[in-house]
Amino acid sequence: MSASSIKTEKLAGWNRPPVIESDGEGELLEVAMGPHHPSTHGVFRMDVVLDGERVIKLKPVFGYLHRNHEQLGERQSYLASMPYTDRLDYFCSLTNNWAYALAVEKLVGQAVPERAEYLRVILAELTRIQNHASTIGFLLQEMGASGTPLMYAFREREKILDLFESLTGSRMMCNYMRFGGCRVDASPAWIEATRKVVSGLNSFVDEFENFLMTNEILMARCQGIGVLKPDLAVNAGISGPMLRATGVNYDIRKVDHYGIYDRFKFRVPLGDHGDIYDRYMVRMLEMRESISILNQALKDVPAGPVMDPKAKIRNFRPKAGESYGRIEAPKGELGFYLISDGSPNPYRYRVRPPSLINLTVLEDMCLGSNVADVVLIFGSVDIVLGEVDR
Amino acid sequence: MKSVEEIKAAIEAAVPGAGVKVISNPAPIAQHSLLIDAQHAVAVAEFLRDDEDLALDYLSNVTGVDYLDKEISEKVKVTRQVPKEVDGVQQIVDETVEETRKHVEPGYLEAVYHLFSVAKKHGPVIVRFRTANRSDQVELPSLTPVWRSAEFQEREVFDLFGIVFTGHPDLRRILMWDEFKDYPMRRDYVEPDDFEYEPTPHDDVLKRAQEHKAKVAAGEVSQ
Numbered sequence: 012m013s014a015s016s017i018k019t020e021k022l023a024g025w026n027r028p029p030v031i032e033s034d035g036e037g038e039l040l041e042v043a044m045g046p047h048h049p050s051t052h053g054v055f056r057m058d059v060v061l062d063g064e065r066v067i068k069l070k071p072v073f074g075y076l077h078r079n080h081e082q083l084g085e086r087q088s089y090l091a092s093m094p095y096t097d098r099l100d101y102f103c104s105l106t107n108n109w110a111y112a113l114a115v116e117k118l119v120g121q122a123v124p125e126r127a128e129y130l131r132v133i134l135a136e137l138t139r140i141q142n143h144a145s146t147i148g149f150l151l152q153e154m155g156a157s158g159t160p161l162m163y164a165f166r167e168r169e170k171i172l173d174l175f176e177s178l179t180g181s182r183m184m185c186n187y188m189r190f191g192g193c194r195v196d197a198s199p200a201w202i203e204a205t206r207k208v209v210s211g212l213n214s215f216v217d218e219f220e221n222f223l224m225t226n227e228i229l230m231a232r233c234q235g236i237g238v239l240k241p242d243l244a245v246n247a248g249i250s251g252p253m254l255r256a257t258g259v260n261y262d263i264r265k266v267d268h269y270g271i272y273d274r275f276k277f278r279v280p281l282g283d284h285g286d287i288y289d290r291y292m293v294r295m296l297e298m299r300e301s302i303s304i305l306n307q308a309l310k311d312v313p314a315g316p317v318m319d320p321k322a323k324i325r326n327f328r329p330k331a332g333e334s335y336g337r338i339e340a341p342k343g344e345l346g347f348y349l350i351s352d353g354s355p356n357p358y359r360y361r362v363r364p365p366s367l368i369n370l371t372v373l374e375d376m377c378l379g380s381n382v383a384d385v386v387l388i389f390g391s392v393d394i395v396l397g398e399v400d401r
Numbered sequence: 402m403k404s405v406e407e408i409k410a411a412i413e414a415a416v417p418g419a420g421v422k423v424i425s426n427p428a429p430i431a432q433h434s435l436l437i438d439a440q441h442a443v444a445v446a447e448f449l450r451d452d453e454d455l456a457l458d459y460l461s462n463v464t465g466v467d468y469l470d471k472e473i474s475e476k477v478k479v480t481r482q483v484p485k486e487v488d489g490v491q492q493i494v495d496e497t498v499e500e501t502r503k504h505v506e507p508g509y510l511e512a513v514y515h516l517f518s519v520a521k522k523h524g525p526v527i528v529r530f531r532t533a534n535r536s537d538q539v540e541l542p543s544l545t546p547v548w549r550s551a552e553f554q555e556r557e558v559f560d561l562f563g564i565v566f567t568g569h570p571d572l573r574r575i576l577m578w579d580e581f582k583d584y585p586m587r588r589d590y591v592e593p594d595d596f597e598y599e600p601t602p603h604d605d606v607l608k609r610a611q612e613h614k615a616k617v618a619a620g621e622v623s624q
Contacts, residue, residue: 248550
């Protein structure tokens, strides 16, 4: 389905989840799934009303990990928020860094040197691969494929995290990007090591696909379950692989051309049905596209500084104004909205969390399905609670 | 994409009396925004979503901003008629005095919406609505019926800023717990004096713990 054929209909009333009636036999059962349910990837609760096995109501409950990240951001200087962004979506700290750096760079009109742009793309795509691989691993774990697929995914993820560690000093809390470039330069040995890891990734994805794509259990449990319609997905602000699995062609790398993404050739994988299987396949194919971007980017990383020498670091006070910067993070559209009043810390610092907003339609996807499928539907959304609750 | 002025003209043509104002953004990115009269919020939102040129079908970001009451002091020259003795004769003479006058400009809460178009692949169009003040008139119309993505985000703005979105189908606290009273993202928020102290407090913490105990003894705080 092309993007132009999708039109949100004029809706009568709000786009509410359907009301499902119980069949009247037996009692309704109210179950609190979470906050310590192993499938919730953290502390998250779903208050589910069940009619037998069927879900007839589902209300998500948030806030167990709330620490008012936005207020922390307003109380300290712009740069001091950078390490805090690592803790939002702690699987993808480098893309969080990038989104924040992009918003501040838009606010002050800061240019980024060529080499830093290349490093950013390389790191963001590596992040995307390790995020998608582990999401698929977790999804299969929840399906009952205990351990093995997750360990296959984590084996590759560990190789990528080793690269992050040798470049930034930390596996997960990288704190690598700065306003106007990156913190440290990558050595030729690091670039060589990255090439080596990337050259092995294709065979990993092949292997992963061979094991799983036509697996009968996976198909039976994923196909036609948790279906999301494209018009609802757009109306509900869904982004990332979840939006593209419904067939909507919207990838911010292609739409906004931020960074240097317009220099690389890559395709945007789209789904057809919007079910769990499509979300899984879109992630699988996105890993392949990321590998292709990595191969193109690693071919010619230009020499030069990684930090704009004119970038202001000390006494950083943006002039009054505001900016909204967004990137295509592995989980969806990650945006930062900043308002400056000319002081050293932002007047308003807002994170647009893809994980939280992608959960808007969780109830719509789960209604009418079995309680065992709720775990899978939830797993296919791909969230991290550090970002949902902030 | 249309410029902000063109969008402003289009809104004014479609929704008469919408009171659209362009708020310019001096930052280099120059994402100017539109301030719209809250009364017409839903009509304008539906127009922005359904208009064929704009087709802003994707509401990306909803957030609140708090602006405090501002005390403005200005110097005014005042001319008064004063009785005065000039050359031994009582006369009424004009006298000019400089006075400092203070008045309080009421603060407001603002809801900011970032709109994009998935169909046309453009954006952002930034729309803002303001409440009348920060204390008792904090209602704004909810845009959840127009864009479902506002559902959780407006709940969050209600939770942290205290803007009441009328017409929201399920307006509850989302991140803070239900019994929580204040709005923590407001600029004048004061943290409650109820955090747990260290088991063996020392230095600063000891001082705070003693103050806190004194307050509890005086009955100022409950715990």
